[in-house]
């Protein structure tokens with residue numbers, strides 16, 4: 001590891017996190033001639049793809065679309081090898097981007113931001129790190145990711161286990177050899193669904209502890225067909241533009257028809273075609289699957305039937321078939337041989353709904369009074385989503401209010417990018433934006449372009465401070481909720497609404513209005529002189545509580 005980058009005492013911008021968001025933000029800010037550094041806890045770039053190295057980890061968005069579009073030469077030259085890129089290849093891509101744009105010289109690795117304190121009189125953030133750095137910056141960009149605070153469940157006896165333990169979101173940087181081992185996997189979200197088939201191929205025994213089953217559709221992953229690659233690259237810009245017009249930011253065939261207009265047999269054939277194609281485009285089989293309970297149920301029952309058809313033991317099949325939430329209201333999983341894995345002799349399912357998880361002992365996991373002896377435990381128990389990483393450092397805004405206090409009842413943002421009382425703090429793909437309901441690469445690029453334009457506008461107009469207006473923020477939160485109510489999302493307990501953590505405020509966080517709708521709103525906001533934000537010049541900013549806004553167009 002090269003020597004750690006020394007951080008200067010004063011900067012235009014501190015960026016927290018060297019995932020795709022942080023890297024692109026740095027690139028854009030350099031283009032504006034601003035001084036910026038990224039502070040990153042890991043030893044390398046890649047964010048999610050740096051930490052999530054569990055067996056079987058791969059993207060659920062097709063490789064040709066899960067990549068940057070801002071540089072034509074980059075998108076033409078990079079070669080993906082599989083339809084859905086494995087983690088190692090996405091990490092290699094992140095490293096390629098860092099090298100290609102010479103980003104590392106401005107990244108301090110192995111450094112955590114511990115606090116950021118707003119100095120209202122001077123309009124600067126004072127950012128401190130666990131390495132003792134103290135940096136004053138005009139702007140602080142939180143590019144910390146929605147799924148980066150790995151969550152270990154509070155299971156009694158957890159720390160008494162004598163074998164090896166792993167968390168999928170914090171996997172070791174070496175190959176873990178499970179051969180000959182008895183392995184418990186706790187959790188059945190996307191990470192478990194991807195890793196279980198791979199672990200089962202090596203381990204002597206895999207015991208899956210399932211509290212809630214999830215819907216999963218096949219990936220049908222395969223090597224990239226050169227014809228398909230050419231089809232994309234021949235006209236990449238147009239395809240990217242088409243993708244940006246999709247609700248999810250992913251280009252796929254949409255059927256703009258209700259599921260309820262087709263006869264049962266025809267509808268089944270539609271789902272069958274989608275199932276054979278694979279991937280999340282299954283949810284685009286009809287236009288009302290996420291809007292109408294009866295329409296949704298047709299898709300849910302199709303997948304449940306598939307599970308019953310694949311899994312030979314009827315009791316296991318029934319336990320794996322989700323019945324407690326509409327399909328798609330938790331992020332649908334995309335798998336390679338997940339359900340088939342339960343037909344292996346060395347894999348069994350423990351249904352925690354029937355036999356609750358009691359405790360962990362020195363030698364195993366106890367559920368329903370039965371001890372299952374294991375050598376290793378894999379916690380595939382997810383993250384403190386959306387807010388976990390934003391609330392880790394002590395962030396103190398105007399009047400020393402902390403972000404934790406501000407968001408005690410759930411996150412409030414103006415358009416997902418700014419928070420009142422926290423001037424010049426910018427959030428990338430956070431709560432209140434399409435984020436996890438979209439192709440995060442598309443959302444990241446779009447938001448960062450907007451943030452860069454905002455900073456450029458401020459520079460051009462000699463403005464030093466921007467701040468979300470409280471009323472605008474309340475209106476945006478209400479709008480996010482109104483849009484969510486039009487859908488079925490609220491009928492599921494999910495990390496979209498804080499259900500993943502006991503005691504976390506139950507607020508629906510991502511914006512369901514789609515990538516296209518969100519872009520229009522951001523664009524309009526900018527056109528209106530950044531409506532819903534107050535922009536101040538130096539005199540107004542230093543005027544303290546009685547200052548007059550320089551520009552306010554709410």
Ligand code: NAP
Pocket residue numbers: 058059060061147153154155168169186187188189190191192194209210211212331334352357380381382383436495500
């Ligand atoms: P997750 O979807 O939040 O799943 C966590 C699992 O752990 C759930 O099954 C949960 O059960 C279980 N769990 C938590 N605490 C438990 C406890 N005390 N006892 C028993 N079970 C417990 O997390 P994830 O699988 O890491 O996926 C998170 C997100 O990351 C995905 O939705 C996706 O957005 C992203 N991801 C994407 C990919 C990809 O394909 N690109 C792969 C992996 C992850 P309950 O549901 O009952 O709480």
